[in-house]
Amino acid sequence: xxxxxxxxxxxxxxxxxxxxxxxxxxxxxxxxxxxxxxxxxxxxxxxxxxxxxxxxxxxxxxxxxxxxxxxxxxxxxxxxxxxxxxxxxxxxxxxxxxxxxxxxxxxxxxxxxxxxxxxxxxxxxxxxxxxxxxxxxxxxxxxxxxxxxxxxxxxxxxxxxxxxxxxxxxxxxxxxxxxxxxxxxxxxxxxxxxxxxxxxxxxxxxxxxxxxxxxxxxxxxxxxxxxxxxxxxxxxxxxxxxxxxxxxxxx
Amino acid sequence: xxxxxxxxxxxxxxxxxxxxxxxxxxxxxxxxxxxxxxxxxxxxxxxxxxxxxxxxxxxxxxxxxxxxxxxxxxxxxxxxxxxxxxxxxxxxxxxxxxxxxxxxxxxxxxxxxxxxxxxxxxxxxxxxxxxxxxxxxxxxxxxxxxxxxxxxxxxxxxxxxxxxxxxxxxxxxxxxxxxxxxxxxxxxxxxxxxxxxxxxxxxxxxxxxxxxxxxxxxxxxxxxxxxxxxxxxxxxxxxxxxxxxxxxxxxxxxxxxxxxxxxxxxxxxxxxxxxxxxxxxxxxxxxxxxxxxxxxxxxxxxxxxxxxxxxxxxxxxxxxxxxxxxxxxxxxxxxxxxxxxxxxxxxxxxxxxxxxxxxxxxxxxxxxxxxxxxxxxxxxxxxxxxxxxxxxxxxxxxxxxxxxxxxxxxxxxxxxxxxxxxxxxxxxxxxxxxxxxxxxxxxxxxxxxxxxxxxxxxxxxxxxxxxxxxxxx
Numbered sequence: 001x002x003x004x005x006x007x008x009x010x011x012x013x014x015x016x017x018x019x020x021x022x023x024x025x026x027x028x029x030x031x032x033x034x035x036x037x038x039x040x041x042x043x044x045x046x047x048x049x050x051x052x053x054x055x056x057x058x059x060x061x062x063x064x065x066x067x068x069x070x071x072x073x074x075x076x077x078x079x080x081x082x083x084x085x086x087x088x089x090x091x092x093x094x095x096x097x098x099x100x101x102x103x104x105x106x107x108x109x110x111x112x113x114x115x116x117x118x119x120x121x122x123x124x125x126x127x128x129x130x131x132x133x134x135x136x137x138x139x140x141x142x143x144x145x146x147x148x149x150x151x152x153x154x155x156x157x158x159x160x161x162x163x164x165x166x167x168x169x170x171x172x173x174x175x176x177x178x179x180x181x182x183x184x185x186x187x188x189x190x191x192x193x194x195x196x197x198x199x200x201x202x203x204x205x206x207x208x209x210x211x212x213x214x215x216x217x218x219x220x221x222x223x224x225x226x227x228x229x230x231x232x233x234x235x236x237x238x239x240x241x242x243x244x245x246x247x248x249x250x251x
Numbered sequence: 252x253x254x255x256x257x258x259x260x261x262x263x264x265x266x267x268x269x270x271x272x273x274x275x276x277x278x279x280x281x282x283x284x285x286x287x288x289x290x291x292x293x294x295x296x297x298x299x300x301x302x303x304x305x306x307x308x309x310x311x312x313x314x315x316x317x318x319x320x321x322x323x324x325x326x327x328x329x330x331x332x333x334x335x336x337x338x339x340x341x342x343x344x345x346x347x348x349x350x351x352x353x354x355x356x357x358x359x360x361x362x363x364x365x366x367x368x369x370x371x372x373x374x375x376x377x378x379x380x381x382x383x384x385x386x387x388x389x390x391x392x393x394x395x396x397x398x399x400x401x402x403x404x405x406x407x408x409x410x411x412x413x414x415x416x417x418x419x420x421x422x423x424x425x426x427x428x429x430x431x432x433x434x435x436x437x438x439x440x441x442x443x444x445x446x447x448x449x450x451x452x453x454x455x456x457x458x459x460x461x462x463x464x465x466x467x468x469x470x471x472x473x474x475x476x477x478x479x480x481x482x483x484x485x486x487x488x489x490x491x492x493x494x495x496x497x498x499x500x501x502x503x504x505x506x507x508x509x510x511x512x513x514x515x516x517x518x519x520x521x522x523x524x525x526x527x528x529x530x531x532x533x534x535x536x537x538x539x540x541x542x543x544x545x546x547x548x549x550x551x552x553x554x555x556x557x558x559x560x561x562x563x564x565x566x567x568x569x570x571x572x573x574x575x576x577x578x579x580x581x582x583x584x585x586x587x588x589x590x591x592x593x594x595x596x597x598x599x600x601x602x603x604x605x606x607x608x609x610x611x612x613x614x615x616x617x618x619x620x621x622x623x624x625x626x627x628x629x630x631x632x633x634x635x636x637x638x639x640x641x642x643x644x645x646x647x648x649x650x651x652x653x654x655x656x657x658x659x660x661x662x663x664x665x666x667x668x669x670x671x672x673x674x675x676x677x678x679x680x681x682x683x684x685x686x687x688x689x690x691x692x693x694x695x696x697x698x699x700x701x702x703x704x705x706x707x708x709x710x711x712x713x714x715x716x717x718x719x720x721x722x723x724x
Contacts, residue, residue: 142370162599165653166610190599197362198369201365203349203350205366205380205432213383213385214388216376216393216396217372
């Protein structure tokens with residue numbers, strides 16, 4: 001059971017932004033590795049390690065593979081040659097470039113995914129609703145965040161209805177493709193119908209709010225968290241500039 | 252544009268005066284409503300009774316300002332509400348701010364789930380969704396939740412995920428979400444459908460209390476029986492036309508002849524057997540039910556009774572093979588077919604004919620049964636109609652047709668009477684009889700006691716169980 005953390009969603013977002021921008025700007029392999037390690041530890045502590053590992057692997061394995069293909073196997077560098085065969089040239093510099101770029105991407109992916117796992121979408125929507133942001137922002141976010149879960153529920157229901165008629169019950173890859181084919185059109189049509197049926201009642205309930213609005217849900221916050229957010233945002237903007245400024249014009 | 256931002260509890264003798272000469276949906280060839288006149292006084296209970304397709308839901312949406320749609324539907328008539336007059340002259344009509352209108356007239360739709368926002372995590376938040384959008388202070392929202400949940404017995408649901416409620420619980424939460432906004436007039440489309448006895452009593456009591464406080468109630472229903480003795484104005488709606496009726500006529504009308512129940516052979520085969528079965532929803536921590544023992548024999552019609560959320564649907568889904576027991580044994584020795592509680596979940600094709608034929612082999616014997624089944628359920632005329640365009644009762648019969656065409660020996664029916672009008676009920680009764688006559692069995696869940704007593708050989712009472720924890724979404 002994942003642990004819930006008592007941090008304001010904006011604090012988590014600001015910290016993530018600061019870490020990702022500064023690590024990317026620094027471009028140091030050991031810093032990237034350290035950030036990834038900290039992310040893994042936080043994920044383990046909060047009970048999200050397995051999901052973080054699966055999701056990260058799904059993105060990073062193809063990313064590393066493509067970086068190796070581009071920089072590692074067909075390197076244009078003349079020095080540090082490790083192996084050569086026809087058009088393929090493996091060099092130390094090429095492998096290093098692939099690793100550094102891969103690690104930079106890994107920081108973005110791992111930290112970003114951890115951020116999405118740590119923040120409850122309901123807390124995030126509530127935080128935006130309770131902030132001075134226009135009501136339309138909360139509405140847009142809610143509509144976006146809850147669309148996929150609704151469609152997932154809907155496709156499960158359609159799947160059950162089809163299974164009752166012995167349709168889409170095949171196994172293996174062909175069974176999976178058959179299910180996708182059978183459910184796709186009903187899913188889109190049912191979702192459109194559902195949106196139509198609900199829209200008038202959502203309007204009747206005043207959604208999206210036109211003016212000032214309140215929330216029953218509370219979002220924990222503190223002066224310390226507010227300070228952390230401001231410092232993090234400052235780091236996210238000024239940090240990369242400060243790191244990269246000495247190198248401007250030298251490239 | 253009509254903007255009504257303040258509540259209209261004015262103490263006038265008439266809150267709303269609605270006169271609709273005619274109403275026609277965009278693209279329709281016939282009027283859906285004609286010569287409608289309704290006056291609603293504060294604290295009154297108006298019951299409008301009608302069969303499926305009579306125009307009840309359309310009238311409800313006209314009350315709520317959702318219809319007519321500007322520039323699309325044709326409407327001639329006037330509405331006087333809270334000192335304001337709205338005129339409909341054909342395609343030209345004043346634009347109504349639905350949110351402002353809802354402060355005066357709130358509508359609970361027939362499919363109560365459509366009223367829920369689906370973007371709140373807990374029932375407590377869903378209840379105050381409208382209040383949040385109005386900017387009501389948090390303390391006041393908490394007070395209203397406490398008062399309403401105590402009154403309706405919702406305390407055990409407040410922390411639940413609204414998306415994971417049973418059909419009856421969903422209706423109760425939707426009704427509470429409407430009531431918490433305290434509109435001057437509440438229009439309730441089939442408010443008691445699918446509710447257990449306890450919830451029905453709570454809703455009836457709530458309606459009485461709200462009326463005492465000046466809220467006017469307009470109930471749209473297929474039967475006036477639950478409202479006998481309480482109603483101030485009773486009307487019947489047929490073919491879009493409203494007429495006065497006496498409560499005696501309608502109660503008499505709703506009484507059915509009991510069917511002849513055949514004795515079950517003692518040695519009949521067991522078609523369905525649950526032995527000490529435990530059922531858990533995927534992702535849930537606790538079982539929905541545990542230790543279920545139940546046998547259904549050939550020729551038997553068995554009812555499942557119990558409170559909303561007691562696991563009746565789960566038992567039926569397990570019997571249909573949609574859910575595997577986590578403990579105990581479940582033996583299904585004959586083909587099963589299941590009618591889901593919500594017809595919309597079971598329909599996904601473009602026409603009724605395609606819907607009923609879905610998944611059947613093109614040259615099989617079952618495919619040739621499609622016209623016969625459509626005829627059995629009186630659906631021939633709707634063969635080329637889109638299922639979503641049909642009245643709720645006919646849609647329910649289409650869903651039943653998709654089950655019957657496969658000739659299941661064991662028929663599983665989840666709240667089959669919900670949304671059915673008297674003609675639909677008669678068809679359902681015939682279907683159940685035909686299954687039993689050919690040696691099949693029927694297992695059904697319903698809160699309709701009259702139907703349960705009339706149809707079933709015996710009733711299995713679901714035991715009280717702890718509320719299952721909803722899986723993480």
